[in-house]
Amino acid sequence: MKTQINSSEGQKNYMRKARLHRLFIFWSRILVFAGFLALWQTASSLKWIDSFYFSSPFAIAKLFVHDIRDMSLLSHIGVTLWESGLSFLLIIVFSVAAATFFWFYPSIGKMFEPFLIVLNSLPKSALAPLIIVWLGTGPRTVILCGMSVGIFGCILNLYQAFEQTDAERLKLIETLGGNKLQKFTKIVFPQNIPTFISLAKVNIGLALVGVIIGEFLAGRQGLGYLIIYGSQVFKLDMVILSIVILCVIAMLLYGILNLLNRKVIARWQ
Amino acid sequence: MKSDKPFVHLDHVKFSYYSSQGEVEALRDIDFSVEKGSFTAIVGPSGCGKSTILSLISGLLKPTGGYITFYSEEFAPPKIGYMLQHDHLLEWRDVYKNILLGLEIKKQKTPQNLGLIDSLLEKYNLSDVKHQKPSQLSGGMRQRIALIRTLALRPDLLLLDEPFSALDYQTRLSVSKDVYDIIKSEEKTAILVTHDISEAAAMADTVILLTKPPCRVKDIIPIEFEKHGISRDEVRNSKLFQQYFDKIWRELQNENTNQ
Numbered sequence: 001m002k003t004q005i006n007s008s009e010g011q012k013n014y015m016r017k018a019r020l021h022r023l024f025i026f027w028s029r030i031l032v033f034a035g036f037l038a039l040w041q042t043a044s045s046l047k048w049i050d051s052f053y054f055s056s057p058f059a060i061a062k063l064f065v066h067d068i069r070d071m072s073l074l075s076h077i078g079v080t081l082w083e084s085g086l087s088f089l090l091i092i093v094f095s096v097a098a099a100t101f102f103w104f105y106p107s108i109g110k111m112f113e114p115f116l117i118v119l120n121s122l123p124k125s126a127l128a129p130l131i132i133v134w135l136g137t138g139p140r141t142v143i144l145c146g147m148s149v150g151i152f153g154c155i156l157n158l159y160q161a162f163e164q165t166d167a168e169r170l171k172l173i174e175t176l177g178g179n180k181l182q183k184f185t186k187i188v189f190p191q192n193i194p195t196f197i198s199l200a201k202v203n204i205g206l207a208l209v210g211v212i213i214g215e216f217l218a219g220r221q222g223l224g225y226l227i228i229y230g231s232q233v234f235k236l237d238m239v240i241l242s243i244v245i246l247c248v249i250a251m252l253l254y255g256i257l258n259l260l261n262r263k264v265i266a267r268w269q
Numbered sequence: 270m271k272s273d274k275p276f277v278h279l280d281h282v283k284f285s286y287y288s289s290q291g292e293v294e295a296l297r298d299i300d301f302s303v304e305k306g307s308f309t310a311i312v313g314p315s316g317c318g319k320s321t322i323l324s325l326i327s328g329l330l331k332p333t334g335g336y337i338t339f340y341s342e343e344f345a346p347p348k349i350g351y352m353l354q355h356d357h358l359l360e361w362r363d364v365y366k367n368i369l370l371g372l373e374i375k376k377q378k379t380p381q382n383l384g385l386i387d388s389l390l391e392k393y394n395l396s397d398v399k400h401q402k403p404s405q406l407s408g409g410m411r412q413r414i415a416l417i418r419t420l421a422l423r424p425d426l427l428l429l430d431e432p433f434s435a436l437d438y439q440t441r442l443s444v445s446k447d448v449y450d451i452i453k454s455e456e457k458t459a460i461l462v463t464h465d466i467s468e469a470a471a472m473a474d475t476v477i478l479l480t481k482p483p484c485r486v487k488d489i490i491p492i493e494f495e496k497h498g499i500s501r502d503e504v505r506n507s508k509l510f511q512q513y514f515d516k517i518w519r520e521l522q523n524e525n526t527n528q
Binding site: 171176182267268 | 327329349350351353354355357359360361370371373374375422
């Protein structure tokens with residue numbers, strides 16, 4: 001129902017209260033964040049905490065401005081972003097290809113399922129040292145690490161979603177004279193677009209996790225590398241700055257995929 | 270219109286399938302024919318393989334015994350349209366694109382066929398909903414759209430697999446009447462599988478009664494309202510309808526109690 005033009009006094013009151021409540025929540029969140037920064041700054045200025053270990057918002061902001069000016073920070077951010085982006089794309093491409101293949105050849109799918117389950121429940125960081133030995137240090141290893149965290153689960157989930165397609169709908173395609181390829185293109189794939197989007201949402205986060213692990217162990221650039229390097233030379237401003245930037249990146253990615261998700265879900269109902 | 274030439278003939282058709290619980294004999298001896306332009310209803314106890322008969326006629330399954338023969342003037346095998354229990358309109362396509370599904374699959378999106386769709390939508394007052402989402406339509410409307418999706422392929426024979434059973438009673442009455450009118454005015458031959466005796470008696474020219482599994486034809490009952498001058502619109506109120514209903518009901522009842 002649309003809002004009525006001549007809404008009653010009670011309705012107006014309700015709407016006003018609801019709006020005030022939303023405003024309150026919004027500003028209280030900002031207040032919590034500002035309060036935290038203020039407390040942190042005060043604590044380090046008044047030497048309640050040792051700013052050598054805990055840094056301070058001002059020091060981090062100063063470092064941020066400095067490192068942005070000399071371009072070093074941007075290039076590290078760029079490296080992490082493209083490594084995660086590439087890992088994410090490769091996860092998606094491989095998962096769709098594998099799940100599709102398994103759907104067309106279910107015996108092969110059944111054959112590989114238990115292996116995927118085992119690989120998926122393995123803590124993937126355990127694989128990283130092995131990858132380093134195989135591929136050395138550098139972006140290739142980092143990207144493989146980035147893929148390793150999400151890919152097995154992504155294949156598995158997508159394949160299982162494909163498999164659970166309503167048999168009656170597949171029969172519909174048969175009654176219309178369609179073959180297996182058309183069952184896939186007309187029903188199985190479009191029906192699972194929402195699953196695909198939510199898997200993408202999870203996996204962009206996992207790709208970032210994997211890339212950071214990779215950069216910890218084998219990177220020579222990137223935010224993960226900055227964190228490890230900073231902690232080793234006790235430049236904790238640098239460590240915390242990198243973490244803050246990671247927060248922002250994660251937030252943005254989440255926001256973008258959420259938007260995409262909402263658009264798709266609206267169409268798929 | 271109805272003619273006396275057989276169109277489809279099932280000649281002692283048998284069907285068994287295998288499962289981990291053992292071999293299941295679904296159909297033991299199915300023997301009947303369907304005339305061109307007629308409306309045949311198949312009624313039987315639940316689980317007796319009524320739908321299997323449709324799958325066999327459509328060629329989705331192959332009989333394990335007997336023959337299914339089609340008689341037609343052309344050399345091509347007849348085109349078969351299928352309507353399932355649920356409309357299965359795809360929620361990511363609008364109504365019009367749902368109707369196009371069959372033509373897309375058959376790669377027959379010709380101007381004539383698109384024109385046919387438009388005229389069917391027009392004729393049955395569904396043009397307004399063309400660009401709506403299936404979720405915006407009522408159950409009855411969805412089932413009529415599903416029928417148009419089937420008719421778009423110009424089938425010679427329509428197989429209706431309990432297409433109204435998912436609808437509530439009120440809707441079922443009106444949609445079954447609509448579907449009946451559409452099938453008659455398009456002069457299609459139809460075979461309806463149903464567990465609803467009144468639906469069978471109200472729509473069909475012939476009711477085929479099946480036994481419990483393993484399934485045989487128990488009785489073939491001609492339904493002759495036209496002979497008695499009763500129009501299909503008012504059959505449900507007629508005495509004859511009650512008589513047909515009782516006859517079918519009794520026979521089914523015997524089937525359920527006889528061991």
